[in-house]
Amino acid sequence: MSQTAVKRLYLMQVGSMPDYQIPIVCYLVQTGDGKNILIDTGLPERLPEGESEFENGRDVIEQLASIGLSPNDIDTVISTHYDGDHAGRHAAFTKAHYVVQRVHHEDAASNPRYAVVRSQWDQPMERIRLVDGDTELLPGLELIETSGHVPGHQSVLVRLPNTGTVLLTIDAVAFRKSFVRDLAEDGSTPDTEAIRASTNKLLDLVEREKVGLVIFGHEQEQWESLKKLLEYYE
Numbered sequence: 456m457s458q459t460a461v462k463r464l465y466l467m468q469v470g471s472m473p474d475y476q477i478p479i480v481c482y483l484v485q486t487g488d489g490k491n492i493l494i495d496t497g498l499p500e501r502l503p504e505g506e507s508e509f510e511n512g513r514d515v516i517e518q519l520a521s522i523g524l525s526p527n528d529i530d531t532v533i534s535t536h537y538d539g540d541h542a543g544r545h546a547a548f549t550k551a552h553y554v555v556q557r558v559h560h561e562d563a564a565s566n567p568r569y570a571v572v573r574s575q576w577d578q579p580m581e582r583i584r585l586v587d588g589d590t591e592l593l594p595g596l597e598l599i600e601t602s603g604h605v606p607g608h609q610s611v612l613v614r615l616p617n618t619g620t621v622l623l624t625i626d627a628v629a630f631r632k633s634f635v636r637d638l639a640e641d642g643s644t645p646d647t648e649a650i651r652a653s654t655n656k657l658l659d660l661v662e663r664e665k666v667g668l669v670i671f672g673h674e675q676e677q678w679e680s681l682k683k684l685l686e687y688y689e
């Protein structure tokens with residue numbers, strides 16, 4: 456195994472939507488040569504007035520501290536998208552570069568949906584790496600463009616030495632029940648077509664790459680069965 460390859464994957468629950476039993480989560484990838492790559496950062500430290508549907512738990516900074524990492528140890532933050540439950544603590548990682556799909560970053564600039572946590576993701580451009588479509592970030596770590604939930608959403612594929620290939624769908628497929636081919640039109644969103652295309656793309660990827668573990672974005676039942684920090688997948 457190359458030193459630069461991915462060595463560990465940690466899962467963290469940092470909050471929830473208690474009324475819906477929905478976990479808010481983020482992930483940490485570590486490489487053999489000591490790089491720390493965070494995937495999303497969870498909810499803002501202080502939730503906006505009236506935003507009662509979310510609840511903070513042990514936040515990402517506390518959880519990283521429990522494995523001996525400070526925010527300055529994070530080299531890269533993979534930003535799957537700028538919704539408030541995914542980009543809420545970005546600004547805490549002052550040494551990191553942020554990796555986001557160009558389409559998403561450019562849309563966010565004028566889209567009020569992401570205004571709540573703008574102070575978190577709107578960082579100087581020299582600290583943001585814009586990517587276009589599927590991108591291998593480093594050996595064993597690939598970004599998969601999955602627009603639909605929002606334009607330029609990205610999922611993440613992680614190749615681990617023992618566990619094998621793990622797909623983090625993030626919000627492209629938030630719940631296991633939605634991971635079906637040609638997802639039926641329910642008319643609830645104008646982006647149904649893009650959601651269906653991204654779901655099919657991930658189903659194809661699971662077959663092609665022989666993905667052994669698919670982790671859904673907000674699936675409580677599955678989450679309870681997974682290893683969480685301090686434990687990890689390797």
Ligand SMILES: [Zn+2]
Pocket residue numbers: 538540541626672673
């Ligand atoms: Zn989400």
